[in-house]
Amino acid sequence: MAFVEFSDVRKTYRMGEVEVHAVDGMSFSIEEGELCVIVGPSGAGKTTVLNMLGGMDSCTSGTISLDGREVSSFSPRELTLYRRYDVGFVFQFYNLVQNLTALENVELASQIGRDPLDPAGVLAEVGLGNRLDNFPAQLSGGEQQRVAIARAIAKNPKLLLCDEPTGALDYTTGKQVLSILQRTCVEGGRTVAIVTHNQAFEAIANRVIHIREGRAAAVETNSRPAGADTLEW
Amino acid sequence: MRNPFGTELWRTIAHSWGRFLAIAGIVALGCGFYAGLRMTGADMRAAGDAFYDGTSLYDVRLVSTLGFSREQADEVKSVDGVEQVMGDYATDVMATLNDERYAIRVMSLDVGDASASTVDATGTTVASDDPGYLNRLVLAEGSWPTEPGQCVLSADRVMGTPIEVGDTVEVLYGTASLDGVLERRTFTVSGLVHSSAYVSSVALGYTSLGSGVIQQYMYVSPDSFSADLPYTELYVTVRGASEQFSGADGYQSTVDVVSSRLDDQAPALAASRLAEVRRKAQNELDSKRDDYEEQKADAEDQLADAKAQLDDALAKLESSEATIASSEEELAAAREEAYARLADAKDELLSTEEALDDGAGQLADAQSQLDAKRDEAEQAKAGLEAKLADAQRHYDEAKPQIEAGIAQATATKADLGRQRAEAQDQKAQLEALLKTQTEGSAEYQATEAKIDAVAAAIAKLDEGIGAAQATIDDLAKRQADAEGGIAQLEGGISKAEAGLAAIAQGQATLDGKSAELASGREQLEAGWDTYYEQRDEAESQLADAADQIASGKEELASGWDEYDSGKAEYDSNAADVDARLSDAAQQLASAQADIDAIASPDVYVLDRTKSTGVSNYHDDSVRIDNIAAVFPFIFFLVAALVSLTTMTRMVEDERVDIGTHKALGFSTARITAKYLAYAAIASVSGAVLGIAVLSQVLPAVVEKAYAIIYDVPAQAFPLPVDPAISLLAAGLGVGITLGATWLAAAATLREVPATLMLPRAPKAGKRILLERLGPLWRRTSFSWKVTLRNLFRYKRRLAMTVVGIAGCTALLLTGLGLHDAIWDIIDNQFEGANPVFRFNVEVGTRPGRDGRRRRLRRGVPLGPWLRRRVHLGRQREHAGLVRGTPRHPGGERHGAAGRGQLRVVRGHARPRHPAAHRLRRPLRGPHREGRDAAWARGGGHLHRVRPGRHRQRQGGRLCPHPHGHHRELRLPLLLRGRGRLSGGDGARFRAARDPLPHRLRRGRACPALLRPP
């Protein structure tokens, strides 16, 4: 049994009369320790898949399991604990708490983690050792994204989920962020899932899942992924 | 380890002060008002208690309708539980102060105790060495009375004219006679005081004087009251009561124990008092009854004397009356005899006179017949002579003519005879000729014609001869006639002369008879003279006798008069004495009845709840409690609304943060805790601050407001804070806020993190009804469209706005409405279209010295009288008048106590319609003249007549007085009715527009007054 298992998962949004099948019979699996890139066109259902995987949304039908536990049947309370201990989430728009400094934002996550990493250390790892006491508003977009990654890593989760981590970043910064994520996966041994519509990222992934219209259209595996530094787009 | 969660909470507060303060502020208001108002009543009661205890206010007051003796006061003091007893003299009077009349309660004051007492800084506590000095007064102004005739008055009553030290109080009358109650009637104000027994300056108590309420109280030294006056009332303090809280249950039960003991004692007190009063009165009455018996004996003796004298006089009068009657009879007999004699003589004379008159009558008849015959004869003779003369003259005149006529006619006859003869000749010639001529020839015929002509002429001539002969005959006859007439006349004359001679003979006979008659008459005259002489003599004799009788009668009459007046005097004296005696007897009897009827006095045991001041103050403090039970909940409601909106907005603002926290694995409870903590911090700090401030400020403000009415000194700050009420208030405030917060956060926190990351899906914008009105909708601007759609889209916000504004409006309107409602009551009562009270002044009468009431009559001017006594607009009372009728506010009844005729004035100066005016004092304006000038109030037009001088209008218009000079304007002319006045002369006028005529009410009608200006 794979680390992450999606089998025939569906997510249907009802808006009055109209039903939108954001995810429509999605099935795939990801092995532990893999860096998985999920690509697909806009509106294909990438974010929805990630949200369901991260316990931030429920699926309409089908099963989602992580490490042998069936996430799709968790109660709200179990979901909270699942989010707290098992998943780290990097949002497309960082979602830092504006009232807290970079360090405090990371601490916010680490204080509830089961075996958290040292927040300052994690921040130093992502290259922000000298910006600990800056508020998010005082940081650039890339820096904020790195704080967000640090916050996700600091909880020391099994699974790191990133939704368009470079979407708002320029080329160089995006590469920096990607290499941090790759490092987390390779050096930290964590399973990382990155959602993107940038197909160039496929090169660094162990597994690439192509999504189209709510389905996993194709899954490629890559036993020798390239380093993030070498990436060009 | 640091707690970023807590850090974030503080930072959130720091970044949203406005939000925080809004919640804290509204909670402060709600909790503060609730706690403050709840504490106000208690604080007021505490202030009252401090004042009552500090001034040793009585706990129980004993009042007896017959008063209490000194011994009874001691008896009361020995009742178990009674601490102190203070006897007090009191009476209600009407008195004049600053020209105005007031019903005043006069009470005695131990001047020594009062002067020796000291007051603390707050004016709450009065210290005195005499524990028996109760109801201690606080001197506000001036000094304590130092000499008899001085008094202190209330400093708290608001008077028409402020009282000043040195003012004089003139006592007029009391509920009963003041003799034997007050030693003096004039008092000088030496100072003004506060009294805890009269804490309410508007409700001092009730009396039977004036308008029924006491308007002032006055303390005088006890020696201003009569020496033998019993105590009117006893003030009692109860042991252990002052340690209790006045008005509280503990206090009341402590006092009740002693009150009921005193109640038990009351019948005994009443009985002993009754016996004492009766004994005193009986002694007095007995001595009076002795007096009465003595005087009665005296009077009866005197009356008996007078009666004897009168009887004597009566006997004398009756005997002289009999004498006069007999002489009157004699006189009548003598008179009859004299009159009979005289009547005989007179009859004889009269018959003689009649005979003479008869003879004279016959003589006169004969004379007149003779005279008539003579006249006739002479007339006939004169006529004949005149005719004879006439006939002679005619004859003489006609004789030549007749003779000439006869001659002429004879000549004519002869002429005509000649002519006839000629014509006879001619005829004969012609007849002859005719025989010559052939018959039938022309000549023949001509001759024939000629013969005919001649024959005709002959006939004619025959005629003429005849006529001449007739003329001659006629004339001759005339002459003969005339001669015959003359002869006849001459015969008549001689016959008349013979008649006249016979008449002259008759005359001589008559003359002889006339001389006989004249001598008879002379004899008669002599007879009459004798008769008259005799009659006069008799008359004078009779008159003399009658005079004598009359004078006798006169004497008798005056004797009777004297007797009658003496008798009347006696009768009236007797009646008087009788009346006086029976009156006195009756008085004695009624006095005895009064004494017997002296009822056992009513002894009242009254505690502080029966004191208008103390109980009103307590009731008002309870009233505040009632307000506190309702009013602050509006603030709590507002607090809930404010918290709900504020926290809803806050949760909405932090939606993504909430999502982030959830995504990071924070539990819903933990995140909710943040908002609850926020609300709790805000509301707790608000509650603490609000309670701390308002529990001090509100009671102080309310007590200050009530200080207008109540003379209870304010407490010193800080006022006590009641922990239970504070906790309840804070609990309510914080609880409501937390509840609202939880309501606001719950919905959002239930959402999954994925949707929290997205902005809240706005509610589907529905099409609103207005959009269907195409043309209107198209013309609406974009911002209006958004506004209108949002109105219906966010129903909760709409509801909250509507409820909030409705609440505020309701609060405002309630305030204004209350104000209006209260004033409308006054309007409906006294003004407006159909008021309950239609009069400003009511005039009544009160009994005069003789005990009778003057009758009020309609139609007699009362204006000047009213003006003397009543200041319209600032009405003062004239007490003791008509009772049981409603009063005008502030104004009291007015009485007609003086002399002269009075009239009921109802509706005097009463505005009957909106344009009516009311006279208002005082004199104002730049040109004021004279004391009578007055300004009119109201909505109509005023005519400015002359400087400072307006006339009052009632229904009509204000009219200038034509004569101008204000000294003449003593009585304004009041017109009643409606509409305008128009034209008219004298007292007549008519009302234009309105069918209701005007009525002149007083003063003289003056033509110019009614002329349109």
Ligand SMILES: Nc1ncnc2c1ncn2[C@@H]1O[C@H](COP(=O)(O)OP(=O)(O)OP(=O)(O)O)[C@@H](O)[C@H]1O
């Ligand atoms: N809350 C929602 N309500 C209704 N429909 C939704 C909701 N969220 C997503 N969808 C729909 O589901 C489909 C998949 O959306 P999703 O966000 O997963 O796309 P995506 O692959 O992440 O696209 P992109 O690359 O643009 O981010 C879309 O058609 C979207 O319109």
Ligand SMILES: [Mg+2]
């Ligand atoms: Mg997406």
